Amino acid sequence: MVMRISGLATGMDIDDIVSKLMKTERVPLDKLAQKKQLLEWQRDSYRDVNKKVKELQDSIYSMLRPSTYGAKKVTSSDESAVTATATTSSASSTIKINRLATAATYKSADISGYTGSDQTLTFNVTAPGESTAKAVNITVASTDTLDNIVSKINTSGLGVTAIKDKIFNGTEYVETIAFTSKTTGAGGSIQAGDAATANFMTSQLGFALDADNKMVASQTGQNAEVVINGLQMEKTSNNFTVNNVTYSLKNTTSTAVSIDVSTDVDGVYNKIKEFVTKYNDLVDTVTGKLQEKKHRDFQPLTAEQKESMKEKEIELWEEKAKSGLLRNDSILSSGTNKMRTDFYSNVSVNGESLQLTQFGINTSKLYNQRGHLEIDEEKLKAKIQEDPEKVASLFTAGTSTSNYDDKGILWRLQSSLTDTKKLIEEKAGNTLMPNTQSSIGKNIRHVESDMSSLQNRLTKIENRYYTKFTAMEKAIQKMNERSAYLSQLLGQ
Structure with missing residues (x-):
């Protein structure tokens, strides 16, 4: 390391002099830094396009x-009685509701004298409409209160909601427990699995059991009884599906309710519109970058230049400096051309040729919006209402491996976007790729290497300047010392 002596003998500001000398020497380094910045901005601009490509995909x-x-x-002609949802293959129907499905309830006698015990309760639980029972175990302790018992039942697999309440029996208020099945329908049962459990349920909790140790319901569960398109049937739930229509029963009816199933024109239209909006967003972004003006007089600012500027000035300058980095870019131009071809080439379906404009989707007539799509809402909705399958074919016909003419617009577009995305990544990489896997990344690495070499060279030049000035300072210091010595002799 060079020892630096700054102006002790001469009174000169050596640091300032060297700084000014090095300013000229650093011009090549500043240019490399600007080149690196431009490459990074260009890389980021490519990646911004790829983000929109992924969103569209x-x-x-x-x-x-x-x-x-x-x-x-x-x-539904009576939504207070029944509502419904449908799938793509559903059809209209009629439904008359004779009875709603209900849940079984079980009520205990007075349990004010509950004492509790340490044991594991075992049950065999059969859900309504099922024939196979499942085993459920509940561990209770002698220290458990009735509230603890209720909590344990509610968090078990017993399939009921338990509540503890006080009721008036005519002379006084007594404590009871009620179970309500979590599922509706007939045929469900809760059976005590052994004698000890049966004894606990009757003597401790006050429930009635039949000869098979099954809990006796105070109100049995019932199936819903309906007549759909003239066919009577029972269902364990008030929510069920028949012929791809899912019904939700709310009340009984005296007459049949009409369930009308039709194409959701607005729903289909809104999805197509949302997709077209995303496509336009990508096309408009790319078109903007391709047509962006290049301001060659606005180069990236050096650190020294930024020090003398306000934040807003830096922002406006860099906005100009970033402009036009992808102007007339061949990858983006080719990509947008392919996408336009994908949209406007006819789609062959069963011998019929489908074209986008037939469905009310056209390209903008404005030159600076080339490729931008516009929708004739009335015409597209009419096509959806008239033949939704043909609308689907326009977009989804064929598969990814079909001949180009037999592919729907989406399959074509997906392929073109994949190709464009790959080319952009080869050029600019992505956040998961190392720099060495993209051409811009390699250029940045080369610039960084050149900057490092030049920085080492500048350090040597700066040290050389200081070495020279230090030698000058030392020489003048010696001359000053000799002059002072001579003056002292002459004075004597």
């Missing part, structure tokens, strides 16, 4: 689902 996965185009709207 995610939207395509959703749009490829058949349910997107077969969405159904269901209307």
Whole structure:
């Protein structure tokens, strides 16, 4: 390390002089730093495009689902009695509700004298509509209060909701427990699994058991009884599915209720519109970058330049410096051209040629919005209402491996986006890729290497300047010492 002596003998500001000398020497380093910054901005701009590419691809996965185009709207003529939902293959129906499904309830006698015991209660529980029982164990302790017992029952697999309450028996208020089955329907049962459990349920909790040690319900569960399209049937729940229509029963009816199933035109239209909006967002972003003006007089600012500028000035300057980094870029131009071709090439379906404009989707007539799509809402909704399957074919016909003409727009677009994304990653990489796997990343590494070499060289030059000035200081210091000595002799 060079020993630096700054102006002790000459009174000169050596640090300032060296700094000014090095300012000229650092010009090549500043240019390399600017080059690196431009490469990083260009890389980030490419990656911003790829983010929108991925967003559109995610939207395509959703749009490829058949349910997107077969969405159904269901209307009930009496929603206070029944509502319904439908799938793509559902049809209209009528339903008359003779009886709602109910849950079984079990009520105990007076349990004010409960004492408790240490034991494991065992039960065999059969759900309504099922024939196989499941075993349920509940461990109780002599120290458990009735509230503890209720809590343990509610968190077990017994399939009931238990509550403790006080009721008036005509002369006084007494404590009781009530169980309500969590599932509706007939045929369910709760059976004590052994004599000890049966004894606990009767003598301690006051429930009645039959000869098979099954709890006797104070109100048995019932199945819903309905007539759908003239066919009478029973269901254990008030929510059930028949012929792809899911019914939710609310009240009984004296006459049949109409359940009208039709194409959800607005739902399908909104999904297509949302997809087109995402596509336009990508196209508009890319078109903007391709047409962006390049300001060659605005280069990235050096650290020294930023020190003399306000934050807003730096922001405005860098906005100009970043502009046009992807102007007329071949990857983006090729990608947008392919996407336009994907949309406007005819789709062949069963010998019929489908074209986007037939469905009310057209390209903008404005030149600076090339590729931007516009929707004729009335025309597209009419097509969805008229033939939703044909609308689906336009977008989803074929598969990813079909011939180009037989592929729907989405399959074509997905392929083009994948190719474009790959080319962008080869050029600019992504956050998970090392720099050495992209061309811009390699250029940045080369610039960084050149900067490191140049910085080492500048350090040597700076040290050389200080060495020279230090030698000068020492020489002048010796001359000053000799002059002082001579002056002292002459004075004597």
